Amino acid sequence: MTGDRSSTPPLGVLFGIAATFFALGITVNVVVLERIESEARTFVAAVVINAATTELAYLAVRDAGGGLLAALIAGWVVASRFGLLAASLGARISVGRAHRLAIALQSFDPNVGLAVQHDAQRDVIRTFWRVTAAMHAGWWSGTIVGIVFGNVIGDAGAWGLDAVFPAAMLAIIGNLLRERAGFVAAVIGATVCVGLLGVAPAGVPIILSVSGAVVALGIRSGTHQ
Amino acid sequence: MSWIVVAALAAGVALQRVVGMFLGGRLITKYPSTARLASLIPAAVVAAVVAQLTLTDGTSLDADARQVGMAAAGVLVWRRAPFIVVIVTAAAVTAGLRAL
Structure with missing residues (x-):
């Protein structure tokens, strides 16, 4: 890819990513809230765990009768891909330790997947942070909607929201x-x-x-x- | 999911990201032959996530309207359709089939 400004994600892509994470935020947090029955813990979990698949894996093992340790390990293991993605991005950038740490903690499939498609470091970093901002805008608004209106929304699958995330990943x-x-x-x-x-x-x-x-x-x- | 569990999950996830970035990234940088591998990892890992979310219920293969929605999304990605068109079509096809 070229290193010019036009090679970073167009607004349409960023909007699509925000919409995807809005849908994901609703879908995941409706499920989590239903299981742990605490709006505060659902919200804090979404903030600090910062990995929807980890939350879902933990709850899936507990739902299936698994022990606490087994559920924790499942949650950690499904997040291992973020370590792999962070490593692949880490090899492409040369930035200060604090900036590197910030990028590590925000490494997800979409932002790394799109960032590594660029050659110039400037474009890699710009793409990473723009996609990250779009993801968080969607995730936070979806989380709030999922927690506040979870009972109204009901089954997110009926809206086809469970197809949004894999479709977005495929497009990415x-x-x-x-x-x-x-x-x-x-x-x-x-x-x-x-x-x-x-x-x-x-x-x-x-x-x-x-x-x-x-x-x-x-x-x-x-x-x- | 108690507060301690939330903290434990958060710490484990963050640790993996940091280790991946600082140690994995350094390893790849130190051995340039692994740089090509690093550029291919996102394709393999993200495709695995897509397959798991599309073809299974999390633990076993599962037939569902979602697969038809994803097939439509696949055609649109292949035809280089706009991002938003891909995700809206996937959701609409999936929801439409479930409503039948």
């Missing part, structure tokens, strides 16, 4: 999928993950999806369409 890696190596990494990563579900402990399939990137290392650069 769209450019990576157009490269031969990125496509191979994605297909193998997804296949490994789905194949291991129910066999490996929660979260482990996501970690092992990195094998897709390892296999794709042998693929020459280029587009396949």
